[in-house]
Amino acid sequence: MQTLYVELGDRRYPIFIGSKLNAQELLEPYIHGHQVMVVTNTTVAPLYLDHYVAALEASGKTVHTCILSDGEKYKDIEHLNLIFDALLEAGFNRDCTVLALGGGVIGDMAGFASASFQRGVYFVQVPTTLLSQVDSSVGGKTGINHPLGKNMIGAFQQPQVVLADMSQLSTLPPRELSAGLAEVIKYALLGDVEFLDWLEQHMEALVAGDETVLATAVYKSCAHKARIVASDEKEQGDRALLNLGHTFGHAIESYLGYGEWLHGEAVATGMVMAADLSFRMGWISESDLERTKKIILRANLPIVCPKIPLEEFLAYMAHDKKVLNGQLRLVLMKKLGQAVITRDFDVELMKQVIVANQH
Template sequence: MSRYTLEVDLGDRSYPIHIGAGLLGQAELFLPHVAGMVVMICTNTTVGPLYAAQLKGSLIQAGAKVVHTVILPDGEEFKDWPTLQLVFDALLQHHCDRKTVLVALGGGVIGDMGGFAASAFMRGIPFIQVPTTLLSQVDSSVGGKTGINHPLGKNMIGAFYQPQMVVTDISTLNTLPDRELSCGLAEIIKHGAIADSAYLDMVEANMPSLLNRDPGLLAQVVKRSCEIKADVVSKDEREGGIRAILNFGHTFGHAIEAGMGYGQWYHGEAVGCGMVIAADLCRRMGRLTAAESARLTKVVIDARLPALPPRMGVDRFMELMAHDKKADSGSIKYVLLNGLGGASTSPADDTLVRQTLQELGAGD
């Protein structure tokens, strides 16, 4: 299978993304970043038993002085301050310093929490992303967003902090549960919808093979999604402009996650449903045709993702979206499509939003 290396162009903070099979066992990838260093692997109770030993072996082979491991509980519901403190506890107990390298081994929760811990410990230590879920490989491991959740909103506490590199081992997807695989497909669909209609066509046509975990195809979509995200991030690292389009489906999705309780709906499931809601809103606003909205909905369903929102109540949706990071002085900014393959941020009439939510079944 092919191996790819991409670059996230951020000047003196640029870094590579390595994509391929069996990369956890390739010590040479880690050598420039860990030789002679103390390393802390941050992982969870699911991924740690599967891959931590192999990663530790590669880090030692690459010349790491010593490798410690901190294992966190698994789940979005643990993406919080008390769990984050466990990482700081481990770093302090092992007398780690500013040269210690933190390696985040896991999905998006571990990547976000490990990155945030690295950004804050001694005001910043180097870290490496080793994403093991499809969602983290195509999205959350790239771009430097780190953070934890708050009961009133997802990812409300965090920092922009870029890794030294991203090592994406496609082989780790062999142990990924089907539900998590579908969650990754949500972000892949999103990238096509906002930036590349031909990519969306390819994903739509090959959905059965993606669901069957064709390794070559998975490597291709991870590469293309990372290219799209890296291009956007290089133009707007801190989401002052174009980077906001990467949040298509997320305003509605984050409201679902917070309203239902973190962990009840997986992030990718909420984003998939959020894209369906946003597409219907775009149709009402004349930004998508009925056929385009229906097509995007079908792609989401084909990826085995939920298309109908939970019955949280329209008022509750609106309240939670007002807390979203993309809200501006209390006004909700939505990411809306300009046809399939293009997107921009825009306000939307509350009446249309409420009508969309109600008619899709979100009302009490």
């Protein structure tokens, strides 16, 4: 087992990464009070809910559960309200803990519920997908979608502890494992070209679900994210680097409708677009662009998206939270493994890139 600390002063918290982790032993020191609401979904519940309820009860906790429908399309205000209903029906107080057992959707919803219930209670994350292990369980961004935009309503809420158990990835569909690898590749592209070398050497083992290799990838990814988050918790500056591929990706997701493409798939194609624009701006070489596409392809991820009318693509991009005073900012690569947040790009080249990287 490896332990990584996210350094946020008095809200410093550990991420435990390994296989077949002892949930009772690892969670117990981090759960305040005696009431725990485990929020999970209909897919994860039959696989892992009993295990965690038993571990918490063995620590003497009063455990209630809230099982939501599975899918991004349920990440809305109505389903968020089901968590509040469960907390209030259980009679939970301000000293309770909300534990997210699931992927990014569950983590985002349970996290926002924990931030808002009684104006803030404790939060614990047990991410069960690779994507949530390397991305959404680190950094405290929580929230729900609105028909007019993704993650438009939410809060910054840091967990007390994160438990990332690789053995749970064995039940993850291959498509979702690949979607998680998109975010892993992102860390290499935005800030660590040596990690890109490592990924090129280990991509087959990662796709095959090798738990030891996956643990290393999760550790390195979380370490990158933790470092960036610690330096810029509220995304005033460098934290926006983590959105490499996301502004293009959100447009793809929004156009197709949440749930058609997985988030990681949209980010994968979005990273190709960001790399292509970086290439056309003259910042990275053609071989850097090809290397980017190749590692994404080897992770079984798409490098082009379906045909989307340019005007609609641009309209969705304009809804992005990175728009500041009406001006679009993008995360691009100044060189391979070194991203920047910039508004100094050629909009015409950006339009070419969008059109060029579609079916």
